[in-house]
Amino acid sequence: MSFVITTPLYYVNDRAHLGSTYTTIACDALARFYRLMGENVILITGVDEHGQKIQQTAEKTNKTPQSHCDEISQSYIDLWKSWNISHDRFVRTTDQHHQNVVNQFFSKVQESGDIYIGKQQGWYCVGCEEYKDTGTNELLPTCDIHQKSLEWRDEENLFFRLSKYQNEIEELVNSSNFISPPSRKKEICNFVASGLKDFSISRVNVDWGIPVPGYEGHTFYVWFDALVGYLSALLDTKGDISLDRLIFSGWPASVHVIGKDILRFHAVYWPAMLLSAGLSLPNSLFSHGFLTREGLKMGKTLGNVLDPERLLSLYGSDSIRWYLLKDVKFGQDGDFQQKRFIDLTNNDLSNTIGNLLNRTTSMSRKWFDNSIPLITTPNPDNSLKKSSSQTIQSFKTNFKDLNFQGAAQAILDLAINANIYLNDEAPWKKIKDPNYTNYVPHIIYNVLETTRLIGVLLNPLLPDLSERILKQLAFTPSSDSWSAQLEWGSLKPGVSLPNPVPVMPRLELNEEI
RNA sequence: GUCAGUGUAGCUCAGCUGGUUAGAGCACAGCAUUCAUAACGCUGAGGUCGAGAGUUCAAGUCUCUCCACUGACACCA
Structure with a gap:
């Protein structure tokens, strides 16, 4: 059994921003967690490269759409590499392979009788690129945003019979674990309850897209194209493409992690499309929030976008992963504040965790021949051992709920406990008292182990950071399973420790980002 | 406009079915201390819980009104 996690396929209209980096980091953490838990994880990410917007952007910069896509897609690949993202697949929707999968998907949906030719009629705003629901009887309605009169459009499109799946979708979105967080689930439930209408899946005025087989001039609507990317990511490129092989390739996804802006497509359209194609449905969706910066929306107009490359x-x-995963509750909006970011890094990572390591290895080296104390008597049961096992429990539970904040807090609490334990035991005093000669090694060992x-x-x-900490402790995870690594007492007494170096230097608040 | 939600210390938020002096983290101040990354630990100051009215022996917690903000309301993604 595979455990498939997906990021959205990011729209390559522009380079990656912090928002997509945020999603990707969260998915990366989740993937790493489940790998350590012994699951066969497939982390999928990629890019959505079709659509009118991309076509226009390419025109503006005098590029062909394809070269524009190549360029931006490469920048995503490079970015994930520099962030050390552990994805297993990277899909591009301009790949021939993907186009073949879309075609096959389409024919399945067609076979189910869910495709028909219809008319898209309505008042269209060229500026907004969308049909406006005017709801009035005005003869010449105008767009509120652009203050321009709307055009009447009457366009031939292929439609997908979403309405046919009303009951199934309603049941799905209401089921207990499909959509998180609950507030988002509620929105979708309300939306679905108001009645699903068929939606068009092709365009006649967009050239930059996958041509619909058998319908000259039509290209697939980007969502009908992009969502299928999750499937093409799983199907290997060798031999014939067959959707029937998906169940052997990891489908269905365990969780689609997405931004709140694209929840509806994933919660409603996508499951209906899958039902129509006779494929199984993803197990769950998690919709996270957006990031602001110092309380303001990030955007070109304000010129306050955070560049992930520069931040890194x-x-x-x-520090950035910690800030995003620990300070922002996953599922809610977050705010990037530079001062808070610096404070959090210094408090949690440098002072609480880094300094704990530093002070303990220093003591150990100083008093025990540059090594981990050689414990001869049995390790007495102690409070740290207990709180460690509680921490591990809480950490796992939180992670499974995609509560990164809770998982991070559990670790931090353990470090705080260890600092308190040290202050209570004060080994630097006891080491001077011969009565404690046999006890001090245990104190130090307990903290080192924690x-x-x-x-x-x-x-x-x-x-x-994990790697740097373990290196300082002369602990090599080797091939041991994670659960073995999490056993109390894995640190070998007597092993010599390297010279302590701060694993997480404090940050200064000066650089303007 | 319709529907949903939010408004609690300087900041980010916890406060379940109403019940003693309203909590945490960060920021701030003091104490203590040297094993350590001017770190750790302890203590403290900080709130008429958006406004008003009501129900109740008792309301941050329930009801109503108002104010402010946010989100959803179908094909930009």
Whole structure:
């Protein structure tokens, strides 16, 4: 059984922004978590490259749509590489392979009798590129946004019989674990309850798209094209393409992680399309929120967009991943505040976790021959061992709920407990008292071991920091399964420790980003 | 406009079916301390819980009105 996680296929109208980076980081963390839990994970990401907007953008910059797409798509590939994203597949919707899958998907839907030719009629605003529901009887309605009069359009389109699936979709969206978070689920339920209408799946005025077989001049509507990308990602490119092979390739997806803006397409259209094609439905959808910056919406007009590339080179991935996953509740909107970002990194990662490691390895080296204390007597049961196992429990539960915040907090709480334990036990005092000669090694070992568990748990959230912590502890995860690594007492007594180096230097608030 | 939601310390938020002096983290201040990355720990100051009215022995928690903000309301993604 595979565990398939998808990011959205990002629209390559422009380069990646922090929002897509955010989604991708979250999916990456999730994928790493499930891999460590022993699942056969397939993390899918990619790009959606068709549509009128892309065509226009390419024209503006005097490029062919294809070269525009090549360029932007490459920038996504490079970006994910620099962020060390652990995706297994990267789909491009301009790939011939994908186009073949779309064609086959379409013919399945056609066979189900769910495609018909209809007329798209209505008042259309060229500026908005959309039909307006004027709801009035005005002779010449105008667009509120553009203050221009609307055009009457009467266009021949292929339609998909969404309405036929009203009952199935209604049942699906109401089922308990399909849509998260609950507030979004409610929106979709209301939307579906108001009655589903058929939607058009082809365009006659958009050249930059996949041609609809048998309908000259029609290209597929981007959503009918892009969503199918999740399937093409799973089908290998060798031999004949067959949707029937999907069940052996990992379909259905375990979770589609998406932004709240595209929830409806995933919660309503996509399941209906899959039903029509006779394919199984994804297990769940998680719709996360948007990021603002210092309370303001990021956008070109304000000129306040955060460039993920620049952020990464300025601060490194650990602190940014921590900020995005720990400070923003997944599913809600988040705000990127630079001061808060610096504070959080310094407090949590440098002071609480990094310094815990630093102070403990220092003591261990100083008093125990540059090594982990050689414990001869049995390790007495202690509070840290207990809170560690609680932390591991809580961490896993939270992760399974995509509650990255809760998972991160669990780790942090453990580090705080370890710091308190050290202050309570004060080994730097006890080491001077001969009565404690046999006890101090246990104190140090307990904290070192707790720190190791923190390092191991940190792996899916902050893989880089995790590695640096474990290295300082001379612990090599080797081929041990994660659950073995999470066993108390895996740190080998007597092993020599490297010279302590801060694993997470404090950040200064100065650079303007 | 219709529907849904939010408004609690400077900031981000917890406060379940109403019940003693309203909580946490960060920021801020003080104390203590040196094993450590001017770190850790302890303590403290900070709120008429959006406004008003009502129900109740008792309301941040229920009802109504108002104010402010946000989201959904079908084919840009």
